[in-house]
Amino acid sequence: MKNKWHFIFYCVIILICCLEFFFLFVLFKPFNQKYTNFNRNVIEKHNPKNHKQDLFKKYNPNIFNINQDGRNEAVNINVTEPPVGTPTVEIGSNLSLSLNLIPDISSNYIGLCSQLCYNEEEEVDSCNNRIDYFDSAYSTSFEGNYKTETIFYLDGSFASAVTGFDYITFNNYTFKDKTLLSLFVEINGTLEIQSVIEGVMGLGFDSPIWDQLASDNYPQVIGIALPNFICSIGSISFGGIDPRYIFNANLYNIPALNNTDYPTIKINAIWVNETPLAFPAINAIISTSYNKISLGNFSTQFFTKLGANAFDVTTNSGPIIGIILSSFLTCNSTIKGQCISIFNDEFGPSNNTIIIGALFIQNFYITVNKASRTIGIAQRSEEFCPIPGPTGVQPVPPQTTILPKPTPTFPPPQILNLNRFKDNQSSEFLFQVQIGSDPSQALSIMLDTCINNIGVCSELCYQSSTGSCNNRQHIFDSKNSSSFKLNGTIGSISYLDGSSAKGPFGNDFITLGNFGFVNEFSFLLFNQISGALQAESIVEGIMGVGLSSQIWDQLASKGYNQVIGFALPNSVCDFGSVAFGGIDLRFNDNSNEIYSISTLNDSTYPKINIIMIWVNKTALKFPVINAIISTNYNKISLGKFSTKFFNALGANKTSDGNWVIPNPVDITFDVITVSGPVIGITIPSNLTCNIIKGKCISVFDELPGPPNSTDSIILGIPIIQNYNCAVNKAKS
Structure with missing residues (x-):
């Protein structure tokens, strides 16, 4: 009798289980299927955190996998949280290091666990629970500027870090320019205990990754498919989308709001089932690294x-x-029969802002589009998953759409003559522009790579016998231009040689030769100038072509390449050229020999790295030196590096501050090109000095760099005029 009741009891249990499985896998599957996947309410044990997975062949060089690694079970982590999606990235060169990074579209920093927060002798260091970390000492290409910063993440974690530059490699594809990196010194909060995360790849709209994509001619688009319950492998694609994860090829782009620190979209309404909640429009931060949906x-x-x-x-x-x-995806897990919601009541970083995090995003395919400043969202395909099925047979390679690198076509550059003009004070290199309309007014102006503004001599400094522009032959008289408008701003410009100018800003059209721009320029009307600029009577204005100059947007608006080439007049030829939108190849000795040198991230001046200075065949032992490139500076100033330099030359300083060289020799500056080789930029011995009263007066001096860059040297006209040069805004 007892056995009979046991049998009946077991049959009832089995029947209940069968009904439950029938309910889950038959009834739930069709429910609202077009809105993606099943609830991931069970966290499976995955490979150990030190096991590097390589489960999927990378078919597209700019698409790679996000692996779903289990968290470190030794730390106190709530097992209902989702696993972390961590793509593997290689950092550095020589001994490049592979790290598991989490993609974070709500951060702009590329932060890495480093040797600075890892100390085997101290158990308390905040990166000691990581298997791998980036050790900058092992990368021959690492270049530290060691600026300190604090990074705050959306989940409340924060990190102190120092900055530096190095190469990043995805799937054997290395960006050609070094990327700004943040090396963690200490990490706190949830990030500290997430031991599988060895870094955070910030993909916010101000991340350095966008300039890297643009410099390699990729579209400024990043697509992300986070791992989810259906598939434990996702993908991240740099420069486009991974269409394998998208159902029906429909991608909707949602404009992101401006003036926000995070990628934020506008939520018009929240519906619970078929009931709209009575809320106004809500700002929502989109985050791939935040594990909840916080409604505040x-x-x-x-x-x-x-x-x-x-x-x-x-x-x-x-x-x-x-x-x-x-509905079945709104629970993160079930604990003791209770559905634990993926929503909570925590507040966003700003008032009336909610956070839509990874537990929501993982059910869709999303994109971040820097160029259009949009967040894209698409229905996630449930059919594709790049891992072996139950039989252990590898899936057929998908037919992916490989986004080709675009080959931009640009019109030929607009080339203007660059002429040498001399007066009693100096020799200047000028080109002619026309400003204003009805009629336009011609001025001879100078090109300046170290300034972002445009300034012109005007009627405001030519009004009396004491006016600082009275020695000019031509000025721009704003009263005679029907299109001129003051814009209500008063400002000043400081030049690298110590000259300065001040006055009001106004807007008007500028024409280069016969080439006019669609939009007006903003420029300073000089009402007072001082320093060397005042004495240079032939200079009637200065056009700044620094990397933040408005000229670049003007060129782009006309479909021109964001490149300005310049060949300064020199001892061989009294004429040169300035090419807006390209390079004047007539001045190239070999049109196939063009070398690109990356500029440093500096908001004020165009700087490059000098890795060695040679005096004849003697290398001077300096660290890597920052050098400012200037077309409006008549010397080469070496600052604190000058003592050793002049000693090597055997030079003597005269009472008037000049340096006399007894035996001129070649001077060479070594730089690293974008493509890798080191080249030497040489000034031949006969051009290293000017003969004055029988003495060889050096074109070098010991003056320091400007106040905000005193450790920089200045490479001015004496070196630039020996080469055909260009500033390339698009590639920095």
């Missing part, structure tokens, strides 16, 4: 109603779409 002020009303949830958003093409999360 809007949580009380939300938690009173629950079912299938949708967020209504407006696309950039106009239609409103609903981003829907099915």
Whole structure:
């Protein structure tokens, strides 16, 4: 009898289990299927954290996998949290190091666990629980500027770091320029205990990754498919999308709001099942590294109603779409029979802002588009997953759409003559522009790579016998231009040689030869000038072509390449040229020999790295030196590096501050090109000095760099005029 009841009891248990499986896998599967995947309510044990997975062949060089690694079970982590999606990235060169990074579209920093927060002798160092970290000492290409910073992450974690530059490699593809990196010195909060995360790849709109994509001619688009319950492997694609993860090829772009620290979109309405909640439009931060959906002020009303949830958003093409999360995906896990919500009532970093995190995003395919400043969202395909099936057979390689690198075509550059003019004070290199309209007024102006503004002599400094522009032959008289408008701004410009100018800013058209721009320029009307500029009577204006100059947007608006080439007049030829939109190849000795040198990240001056200075055949032992490149500076100033330099030359300083060289020799500056080889930029011995009263007066001096760059040297006209040069805004 007892056995009979046991048998009946076991049959009932088996019947209940069968009904439960029938309910989950038959009834739930069709429910709202077009809005993606099943609830990931069980965290499986994955490979140990020190096991480097390589499960999927990379078919596209700019698409690579995000592996779903289990967390370190030795630390106190709530097992209901989702695993981390961590792509593997190689940092540095010589001994490059592979790290698992988490993609974070709500951060702009590329932060790495480094030797600075890893100490085998001290158990308390905050990166000691990592298997791998970036040790900059082992990378021959690492270049540290060691600026300190504090990085705050959306989940409350924060890190102190120092900065430096090195190469990043994805799937054997290395960006040609070094990337700004943040080396963690100490990490705190949740990030500290997430031992599988060896760095954070910030993909926010101000991340350095966008300039890297642009410099390699990739579209400024990053696509992300986070691992989820359906598939434990996702992908991240740099320079486009991975269409394998998208259902029906429909991608909706949602405009991001301006003037925000995070990628933020506007939520028009929140629906709980079929009931819209009575909220105004809400700002929502999109984050791939934040594991919840935090509703802050809007949580009380939300938690009173629950079912299938949708967020209504407006696309950039106009239609409103609903981003829907099915009811069975609204629970992160089930504990003791209770559905633990993926939503919470925590607040975003700013008032009335919610956070839509990874537990929501993993059910969709998303993109970040820097160029259009949009967040894209697409329905996730449930059919594709790049891992072996139950039989152990590898899937057929997908037919991916490989985005080719675009080959931009540009019109030929607009080339203007650059002429040498002399007066009693100096020799200047000028080209002619026309400013204003009805009629336009011609001025001879100078090109300046160290300034971003344009300034012209005007009627404001030519009004009396004491006016500082009275020695000019031509000025721009704003009263005679029908298109001129003051813009209400008063300002000043400081030049590298110590000259300065001040006055009001105004807007008007500028024409280069017969070439006019669609948009007006903003420029300073000089009402007072001082220093060497005042004495240079032939200079009637200065056009700044620094990397932040408005000239670049003007060129792009006309479809021209963002390149300005210049060949300064020199001892061989009294004429040169300036080419807007390209290079004047007539001045190249060999048109196939063009070398590109990366500029440093400096908001004020165009700087490059000098890795060695040679005096004849003697290498001077200096560290790497920052050098400012200037077309408006008549010397080469070596600052604190001058003592050793002049000693090697055997030079003597005269009472008037000049250096006399007894035996001129070649001087060479070694630089690293973008393509890798080191080249020497040489000044021949006969050009290293000017003969004055029978003495060889050096073109070098000991003056320091400008106040905000005193450790920099200045490479001015004496070296630039020996070469055909160009500033390339698009590639820095």
